[in-house]
Amino acid sequence: MISLSGRQALAAMQVLAQQNGRRFVPVRRLSRIIGASPHTLARIMLRLTAAGLTDALRGPGGGVRLARPAHEITLFEILQEIDGPEVLNRCILGLGICDEVRPCPLHAIWFPCRQQLRRLLAETTLADLIHRPTNPNQPKVPCA
């Protein structure tokens, strides 16, 4: 559903959000924390920086950090930068453009699910990933 790069980007952004956003974290350290290859993560962070979601600083003491407050970055924005603007719009059978006019056999089943997932990701910010919820019905412990 979400590519491996997309998942790694989310995990990396979650770690950066936990740093209160102001400290630069070296990409190599970030890659160790989330268990990704430093090269792959460097490519991911380049794209997120180009998209204005992170700032990068070269040299000693450098690294990456969030460019905006965590509550202003949604999970959907991050995934869109990594998996492209068509993330979650792809045909579930891989048949290219797939809509009401030219549906694949699974379109009618999949479309409402896709919309629901998209809404969930667009309504959740990085701050939601790190803040302890006050609502007792929500999960109490964020992901490690």
Add this chain to the structure above:
Amino acid sequence: MFSRACEYGLRAVLYLASLNQNGYVSIREIGERLNISVPFLTKIFQKLTQAGLMQSLRGPSGGVMFARSPEEITLFDVIVAIDGPDLFTECVLGLPGCGEATPCPLHDHWKEVRNPIRNLFASTTLADMARRIQEARLRLTA
């Protein structure tokens, strides 16, 4: 959502189900009809055969056919045979450490989305889909 193998596998079994014919169909014919590489499709059918959904016969008049009626094979069976059950059991964000004991913020919300998807796939048979494909003339190629 699905791997490329699973996309191809679903298209192939939907094609076979919509043919509505008894007997073996050659993988070459399916590959040519759906524009899928034959060696790749052969590997996918190996998984479906191992899972007991298809049976295969080698030789000139060989090919693949359903091991049981398409009325008794669901989309869920095909997806799990090719991609495994992760899609229906793992959390959507795949964040390390996420689980029932330490859920991520989307964990419970995702379960609300995931379980209906799972139920839908598990209650839709290949025969249901074949009827839809024939009635609405739905496409299996790009």
